Structures are given as structure tokens and as C-alpha cells.
Amino acid sequence: MAPPLSANAFLAALIAEGLTVVEVGDWRNHHRNHAGPWGPVHGVALHHTVTLGSARTVDICRTGYSGLPGPLCHGVITKDGRVHLVGYGRANHAGLGDPNVLRAVIAQTSLPTDNEASVDGNRHFYGFECENLGDGEDPWPDAQLEAIERAAAAVCRAHDWDERSVIGHLEWQPGKVDPRGFTMSSMRARIGGRLDSTPSSTAPALPAPRRPVVDLSQLVAAARTNPRTSGQPVTYAGVRTVEAALVDQGLLSRRYSDGHWGTTTIGAYSAWQRHLGYRGTDADGIPGKTSLAALGKRHGFDVKE
Known part of the structure; x- marks a missing residue:
């Protein structure tokens, strides 16, 4: 059983993996812990946002919307390859999922098909929302895919997990299709390759962030x-x-x-x-x-x- 990283340790892990991190407001204290427990944590869940525009995407993931209050994840990975931290603690991102999938993630074995929705994923998974329309046509820029790889690897490295601790929402909850536009097997292969090497603390060159x-x-x-x-x-x-x-x-x-x-x-x-x-x-x-x-x-x- 793994307790969640502290917020500072989480931030440090992302930076050590060479990511450009944007801290949004008081993200360390923005959470849903009053709604249920946060931890033990067992893995990382990846999502796409079905939104257009980085600023709007980050705002929605931080504040949520009617019926689903934010934060909707811990980090938002925008198309430019930045990771925007919008909350820390319990977040509304994974929902109920398959207990057999959770057991496979904990054991770091191949995933079964998800056909149940009975386990609280918000308690057990770190969540990264990735800016994309999710229509199968919206492109995934190389900088964004690399940032997804680095972010997932950062959390896995901090917990001494391997790439099988990273799942897509579509592998957790029946009926979900995200992330759509790349396969989780290919992303896990990238993450595994990164975990086999020494982390790079050199972040890719990115344009200056645009502030509202x-x-x-x-x-x-x-x-x-x-x-x-x-x-x-x-x-x-x-x-x-x-x-x-x-x-x-x-x-x-x-x-x-x-x-x-x-x-x-x-x-x-x-x-x-x-x-x-x-x-x-x-x-x-x-x-x-x-x-x-x-x-x-x-x-x-x-x-x-």
C-alpha cells in the first residue's frame, strides 16, 4: 500500500523528469478530500478532455462544472507540453471502475477487460487530463505525447512502479473511450523505456506561457x-x-x-x-x-x- 506523495514531492518528481510545470492558484489545497479518502494510491490514469483551447481546458479541469466539481485531475497536460497543476488530493477524474483491473495494476500484470464499475478510482489513482477533442482526428503534438510520457514516468519512478501502473480511462471504466488518438500499449512502451533510463532534468524548449x-x-x-x-x-x-x-x-x-x-x-x-x-x-x-x-x-x- 502506497500513501500519496506529498504535494511538494509530486511537484519535485515532475520537475526532475524534465517537465515544464505551471502551478495554478493554490493547487496544493484544492481537492475533494471531504468527499472521500485519498489513498492508498496504486497507479496513474490518463484521460482526454474533449475541450478546445488550453486556457479553457485548464480552467474547466480546475473548477469543474455543474454536477461535477473540480478539481477534475491533478495535472492538465496541454498541447504545448506543459503540465498545469490544478489540484492535489482526491479529484473527480477516474470514477468507479473494475476491481480486477485494480488488482492487475497493483500486481503490475496484464490488464483484464474492464466490465464492472464498483471500485472508487478517485481514491486510488493520480489523474492527468490531456487537452484533446477526443474525436480521433484532433492531433497529439509530439511535445504533448512526450509530456504525458514524462509525467506518468515521474510518478511511477517516485513510487518505484513500472509502466503497467499506468492505465487509460477506457481500461478502467466500461463505456469510456479516453484517451483516444494513441494506444495505451504504445504509451506504456514509451514510459517503460523512460523508466529504464536515468531521468532527464532538461525540459524541452517551450514558448512562454500565455497569461489571461x-x-x-x-x-x-x-x-x-x-x-x-x-x-x-x-x-x-x-x-x-x-x-x-x-x-x-x-x-x-x-x-x-x-x-x-x-x-x-x-x-x-x-x-x-x-x-x-x-x-x-x-x-x-x-x-x-x-x-x-x-x-x-x-x-x-x-x-x-
């Missing part, structure tokens, strides 16, 4: 519009970026989806302003340049005036 940009003027317009008095509220996509940061900061219980600055968000942002030392009308919940820049610096977005 929040337009302060549009955000203020949305924040100053009260839908109760003016009818249809002003909406702006940047509201969701800021709300996600307030969630990570522990000031907002969840991110809303309509893109307007409601009373709950006003209260949360006012708390952020007070945290920075503002009082009175300077802590009215309407974003200002300094407070917004401070939030963006901590939670990974830039501010445009």
Missing part, C-alpha cells in the same frame, strides 16, 4: 452595473478570471458563470481589498488598479487599463 489578461475598465463597468436596478447586467468574461482568483484566495465559495459582478462577488472583492489594508469607500468591492494587480500577481493574470 483582465481589462480593468470592462471589469469596473461590470462591477458598477446592478442588474436589480438597470435590468440586463453588463457581462465581461474577465469577471470569471477574477472570480476564480477569489475562489483560490478562499474569499468566494465558487465561481459564477454569467460574467457579471453580483453582490456575492462584490463582498468577496471587498474582503480582498480589506486584506490589502483598504478601508471605507476604498474597500467597496469595485476593483482598482492596485488591488487587481496584486490579485493577478498572486493568481496568474495580467491587468490592462
